Amino acid sequence: MAxxxxVIAGQNAIRRFKPKDHIFETLATHVDQEMLNKPNDLAFDALGNLVFTCPGNSRQEPTGYICALQPDGRVTKIPEHMYFPNGLAFAPFEDALIIAETYRHRLWKGHWNASALKWEDAHPWVEVGGPIGPDGMAFDQAGNLYVAIFDQAQIKQINPQGEIREVYPLSGRRPTNCAFDLSGKHGLIVTEAERGEILSLSVDQPGFPLFRGNNGWK
Structure with a gap:
């Protein structure tokens, strides 16, 4: 694992690059005997389950869904019937999973039961605005969530109570994702698609790690 x-790869697959062997390993291509429907973004829970979104073509119809890939290779479909589920992140101090429903301009929040692979009491949490909506996201160590708002040229900071506290303007309109440089040197790193740039934002808090320990992966 080290x-x-x-990566979310082309050809509807989840893959892993093993630098020691210089190879890509395909981990998942199907769920419920069907090809994964354009997997988009991923996050690890505390037990090492890899949770990922499959928006497919769900901009107009609620056909998007979320899956969990366990370290033993099993893939489970979790919630369904969403309008373009996109970025996702696990809250650092609570068993909560946040998912962006891009074409409804909102974030959902629910309790994540990692042992049962269930997203419980999921409900709309924050309206972040359009014209398109939220994309990738990352938490800092204080529990604030930073969300890329596609086609709005902004990163929005949302506090643990679900309030938008800061808005960071960007040079391009189409930020797609963000992640923290855990060394602290570059702050929040943002990918921006309109201008083809990688941006660095100075923020107040260090980032929360995306993966903690091996948790079953070999």
């Missing part, structure tokens, strides 16, 4: 990079 040094491996997990």
């Amino acid at each position: 040094g491996s990079t997990f």
Whole structure:
């Protein structure tokens, strides 16, 4: 597991790059005997389950869904019937999973039961605005969530109570994702699609790690 990079790849697959062996390993291509429907973003829970969104073509119809890939290779479909589920993140100090429903301009929040692979009491949490909506996201160590708002040229900071506290303007309109440089040197790193840039934002808090320990992956 050490040094491996997990990626949402083309051809509807979840893959892992193993730098020691210089190879890509395909981890998942199907759920319920069907091809994964354009997997988009991923996050690890505290037990090492890899949770990922599959928006497919769900901009107009609620056909998007979320899956969990366990370290033993099993894939489970969790919630369904969403309008373009996109970025997702696990809250650092509570068993909560946040998911962006891009084409409804909102974030959902629910209790994540990692042992049962269930997203419980999921409900709309924050309206972040359009014209398109939220994309990738990342938490800092204080529990604030930073969300890329696609086509709005902004990163929005949301506190643990679900209030938008800061808005960071960007040079391009289409931020797609963000992640913290855990060394602290570059702050929050943002990918921006309109201008094809990688941006660095100075923020007040250090980032929360995306993955903690091996948790079953070899």
